[in-house]
Amino acid sequence: MSGIVISFGGGLELVNSKKKKMRSGYGRCIFEPLLPLIIGRDISGEVAATGTSVSSFSIGQEVYGALHPTAMRGTCADYAILSQDELTPKPSTLTHVEASAIPFAALTAWRALHGTAGISEGQRVLVIGGGGAVGLSAVQLAVAAGCSVSATCGAQSIEQILAAGAEKAIDYTSEDTESAVTGKFDAVLDTIGVQETERIGINLLRRGGHYMTLQGEAASLADRYGLFVGLPAATATLLNKKMQYRCSHGIEYSWTYMRADPEGLHEIQRLSGAGKLQIPVEKTFPISEVREAHEAKEKRLVPGKVVLEFD
Numbered sequence: 001m002s003g004i005v006i007s008f009g010g011g012l013e014l015v016n017s018k019k020k021k022m023r024s025g026y027g028r029c030i031f032e033p034l035l036p037l038i039i040g041r042d043i044s045g046e047v048a049a050t051g052t053s054v055s056s057f058s059i060g061q062e063v064y065g066a067l068h069p070t071a072m073r074g075t076c077a078d079y080a081i082l083s084q085d086e087l088t089p090k091p092s093t094l095t096h097v098e099a100s101a102i103p104f105a106a107l108t109a110w111r112a113l114h115g116t117a118g119i120s121e122g123q124r125v126l127v128i129g130g131g132g133a134v135g136l137s138a139v140q141l142a143v144a145a146g147c148s149v150s151a152t153c154g155a156q157s158i159e160q161i162l163a164a165g166a167e168k169a170i171d172y173t174s175e176d177t178e179s180a181v182t183g184k185f186d187a188v189l190d191t192i193g194v195q196e197t198e199r200i201g202i203n204l205l206r207r208g209g210h211y212m213t214l215q216g217e218a219a220s221l222a223d224r225y226g227l228f229v230g231l232p233a234a235t236a237t238l239l240n241k242k243m244q245y246r247c248s249h250g251i252e253y254s255w256t257y258m259r260a261d262p263e264g265l266h267e268i269q270r271l272s273g274a275g276k277l278q279i280p281v282e283k284t285f286p287i288s289e290v291r292e293a294h295e296a297k298e299k300r301l302v303p304g305k306v307v308l309e310f311d
Contacts, residue, residue, distance in 0.1 A: 037072070037074065038073060038074030038075075038076055038077050039074045039076050040067075040074035040075035040076030040077070040080075041066050041067045041068075041069065041071070041074070041075060041104045041258075042064075042066050042075060042100050042101070042102075042103050042104045043063075043064060043065055043066065043067070043075040043080055043082065043087075043100065043103070044062075044063070044064035044090060044096040044097075044099040044100035045062070045063070045064075045080075045096065045310075046060055046061065046062055046063070047059050047060060047061045047063060048079060054084060056084055057084065057087065057089075061089065062089065062090040062092075062096075063087045063088065063089055063090055064087070064088065064090045064094075064096075064099040064100065064102070064103055065082060065086045065087035065088055065103050065260075065265060066086060066103035066104040066107055066258065066260070067080075067082060067086060067104075068086070068258070068259055068260060069257055069258055076287070076290065076308065078310070083260070085260045085261075085262050085265075086260045086265075087265075088265040088266060088268070088269045089269065090269075091269060091272060091273030092273075093273050093275065094272060094273070097281055097284060097307055097309065098278070098279075098281065099272070100307050101133065101279040101280075101281050101305050101307060102137070102268065102272055102277065102278075102279050103265070103268065104133075104258055105132075105133035105134045105136075105137045105279060106137040106141065106264075106268045106272075106277060106279075107258045107259070107260070107261060107264055107265070107268065108134045108137070108214065108256070108257070108258035109134050109135075109137040109138035109141050109189065110137075110141060110261060110264035110267070110268065111256055111257065111258055111259055111261065111264070112138065112189050112212040112214075112254075112256040113125070113138060113141055113142055113145070113187065113189065114141075114145075114264065115261070115264075116210060116212055116254050116256055117186070117187040117189075117210035117212065119142060119145050119147055119186065119187055120145065120146070120147075121145060121146030121147070122146060122147070122148075123147050123148070123186035123187065124147065124148045124149075124150075124183065124184070124185045124186050124187075125138075125142040125147045125148070125149045125150075125185060125186065125187045125188075125189070126149075126150050126151070126152075126181070126185045126187070126188045126189070126201065126204055127139050127142070127149065127150070127151040127152070127166075127188075127189050127191070128151075128152050128177075128188065128189065128190040128191060128192055128197045128200070128201055129151075129152065129153070129190065129191035129192040129197075130151025130152060130153040130157065130161045130166065130169065130191075131153035131154055131156070131157030131160070131161070132191055133279050133305060134189075134191050134214060135151065135153070135189070135191045136157075136160065136161070136164060136279060137277065137279065138189050138191075139151050139161060139164045139165065139166050140164050140165065140271070140276060140277045140278070141267075141271070141277070142187075143164065143165030143166070144267075144271055144276055144277070147186075148167055149165065149166045149167060149168075150166060150167060150168040150169075150170065150181055150185075151166050151168070151169055151170065152169075152170045152171075152172045152177055153169055153170070153171070153172065154171065154172070154173060155171045155173060155174070156303065157169070158171060160280070168180070168181065177200050177204075178200055178203060178204065181204065184204060184205060184206035184209070185204050185205055185206065185209060186205075186206060186208075186209050186210070187205075187209060187210045187211075187212070188201035188202075188204060188205055188209070188210070188211045188212070189212050189214075189256075190211065190212065190213040190214070190215075191214050192215075193213040193214055193215025194215075198211070198213065201213075202245060202249055202251065202253075203249075205249065205251045206251075207249070207250035207251065208250060208251065208252075209251045209252070210251065210252045210254065211245070211251055211252070211253050211254070212254045212255075212256045213254075213255060213256065214255075214256060214257075215255075216234070216238070216255025216256070216257065238253075238255055241253050242254075279305055280304060280305060281304070281305045281306070281307055282302055282303070282304025282305055282306065283296070283302045283304070283305075283306050284306070284307050284308070284309045285306065285307075285308055285309065286308070286309055286310075287308045287309065287310050289308075290308055293306050293308055
C-alpha cells in the first residue's frame, strides 16, 4: 500500500466555490452513485499512519497537499487518506491555517502555466480573475518563473495583486481590459470562463500562445446528459474549439484541471516556505460549523478565503 493517513491535529480545509458547487450537485453524474460523499480537497495535518510501501513520510510529520478533483474520499473529516504524490512536507514557516489554503489552488495554476503553457522566463502572462485563490496563485507562480504578469481583478484586490509581483492590475469593474494593456501575451489563464472573458483572452494572445480556462464543460455536460452522452459531447466541444481557435487565431485552447504533480508540489513547497506563494485567509470556522462556513461564502458575508479548523 502507498496510502498515507493524515490526522487533522490542527489541519484545515479550504472552503471555495468548487466545494460549494459539489455540495449543490455539481458532478452528480459521477458522484451520486457513491453518496454519501465527503467533500474537501485541501489538507494540512500530521501523518497518522502509512502504507507498507511508503518511505518518504513518517508518522507525526507535518504535511500538506490536495486530492484530485474526482477523488471519492474527501478531506473534510478527522482523518483523510492520500497517496505520496498528493503530499509534501509542510514548511515550518507556515501554520496549518496558511498551508491549507494553498495546495489545490496552486496546483491548478501550476498545471495550466507549467504543464499546459510551459511558461518560461521573459514571457508575458495574463491572469483573468487574479483576485481568487487560483488567480492569485497563478500570478505568484508566473512571477517566480520570471514572467511579466498582468491580472484583472476587483478594486479590493488591486493592492494584493501588485504586492504579489504583477506589473499591472486591471480593475475589470472600471477599466476595459483590452485598452488597459499593450501588446500580446504568451499565455492567458482565465479563471472566470464566461463568453466575454474568453473573447478578451483569445484576442490578447499572440500567435502560438495558450488560452486556458478553468470552466471546462465535461462535468456539466455529463450532469446534463449522463456519462455516456455527456463525456463524448464534452470531448467534441473541446476539439471543436481547439480547431476553431487554431485556425482563426493560431493559438492553443485548453480546459485545465488540477492534478497531483510531485514536481509542482515541490516547487509550491519551496515558494510557500520562502514566503513567495501565499493565499491570505480572512476567516476560519471550526469544523463543527461547516454549514455556517458554506453559507457565509454563498451569501458573500466573507469576501476573502475561508478555512475549516480542527481542534
